[in-house]
Amino acid sequence: MSDTTSSRPATGPGPRDLPTVDITGWTCPAPLRETPRVVMGHGGGGALTAELVQQIFVPAFGGELLGQLGDSAVFPLGGQRLAFSTDSYVVRPLFFPGGSIGDLAVNGTVNDLAMSGARAAYLSCGFILEEGVEMPVVAGVADAMGAAARAAGVEVATGDTKVVEAGRGDGVYLNTAGIGVIPPGVDLRPQRVVPGDVVIVSGDIGVHGVAIMSVREGLEFGVEIESDCAALGGLVQAMLAVTPDLHVLRDPTRGGLAAALNEIATASATGVVIDERAVPVPPAVANACAILGLDPMYVANEGKLVAFVPREHADAVLDAMRAHPLGVGAAVIGEAVAAHPGMVVARTPLGGTRVVDLPLGEQLPRIC
């Protein structure tokens, strides 16, 4: 607390002292500026996560590749361009409608590689098991991983197992890392986005996050919502077959579509305008979000992608996506623009406009 902050009783407004306060020297008493300990928002995929990475991890590790901050590191090796990625999975419950932590651990890393245009080749797998977990649970997770890997055409090539004491884990935590090969001519990165690019999503958004919430919190929304967890490598290959000149791809996982679009807008220094009416949100997800006070744009997905495509290729790419089982619901939702670089703006159904911001941390259900 800075000396420039005056004391004021909790009740009663008192005289307004703004003109005498030097707000440039003011220290916010809120806890989020100075976080001496990790809070849940640091893992939410929003602004707090970005700050953690940029202020602690990047300076500690250095290195050019990490500084790119892409879903995968992309580098040349042995005459080929490789993509390398890792992710950890701490989801509860371990099994949920439409998938399991095992499916997530495979598909998540395969998708991170796919967003670089890479065809995933090999995965590693790290199990952190909690003492006392039933063996059939572990076997179920492993079986799900194996099935997901076979479906994605990737081999789990190496792994590791650790056990932590009872009470120090949520049953099973998983880490996967993956490596894949990027075909010649493919160069997917936000810096290639230019005004005029068409923004396409591959289908309904918000499904995975609402599915997890419904089972984790015991909420019922009238219909069962299944996670969209899926490996997107095949869909990406179908898109690249139309043109290798896609500009950027992202899978909007934590932080949802809003976070993915903001990351691209920031990294490309272009503006993004989306038409809210064009964003596909299934009724059950809209329903659940309306009840909880959440915005589907910020809810996690696990089997969707967002693509920035040169305008001249957009129709053909859209057709190719809709011809693929994982892109049937593909839709054009907006475009990149020269105005408001680094910001995402939505046209509302009524004709107004609003900013679509990077989420701070986790979305929180509102009081009423």
Place this chain on the structure above:
Amino acid sequence: MKYLDEFQNPELARRLLDEIRGMVTRPWALMEVCGGQTHTIIRHGIDQLLPEEVELIHGPGCPVCVTPLAVIDKALEIAARPEVIFCSFGDMLRVPGTDRDLFRVRSEGGDVRVVYSPLDALKIAQQNPDREVVFFGIGFETTAPPNAMAVHQARRLGLDNFSMLVSHVRVPPAIEAIMNSPSCRVQGFLAAGHVCSVMGVDEYPALAERFGVPIVVTGFEPLDILEGIRRTVRQLERGEHTVENAYPRAVRPEGNPAARAMLADVFEVADRSWRGIGTIPASGWRLSERYRGYDAEHRFSVEGIATREPAACRSGEVLQGLIKPHECQAFGTTCTPRTPLGATMVSSEGACAAYYLYRRLGTAPTPLEATPVV
């Protein structure tokens, strides 16, 4: 979803806007009482679409925003105790107390849990008989009945390890306080539909008559808001000031008798302080005498709390409708959702949060002189 789509229909919205434009002959200032309505207005750009004569002033109806700092500090102190499981709705966790929030308490070892209903907290109390389970009972008439029900159930079940930190507030006294202010510019109210769905509309005719203002009970979807505005403007243009129900699909004149009975059983009306505004007589509830044993303030000694409000924060003026959020010098500079000075910037229903999230494109902070209400 069909049901939601029906209340966001752009064609119907255009017709309502045309009708409003057609009837307006001079400037009118309307207050939407509820923070949920504020977010609908800003998120959908309704204020941008209205004729310039119709100004919307954002009211004090965000339950998180008006919870006094002293109560939040008490919550933080109770939540940090090792014997306590502290249960709260999610959006209270990020609201800053004097020097930390509930997320910080949790990261320091406090057992803080997000629940979706106070009855979930009761279940936790049943499952943890050796722990003290405290529920943070805040909000308006909307959340008070289920919270009352939880206390009622706790007594019925003999759950001695359950208590509630209560900071409930009532809307009609706040409307009265706003209208009594010499600097008040409000000429008509969009009353909060969910509050009226519990309490009915009995409390409003006297206010409409006394202050000569139309009060239109209004829902939360874009078409609800536009219909509420249309009816309020129509009354103003005709020189009328009655109470109308523009939300009949949810609000009956008598409200919800069962919920009101539960409120009467568990709570009693009391003076309450509102963060950023001050104490308003008879503007809240506390647990009645026979439920006093479930009052967390009585169960835990939390006296001697010293609060410090940030001096630069003008959220009180925002809550009273005296300034718009972007007219505060700190808006978007020293005060953001990442570094909030006041609860209005951090709450999911806060007006400052709405402006920051949806409307900061091209808005320049402009200082405006204003005087607090009470």
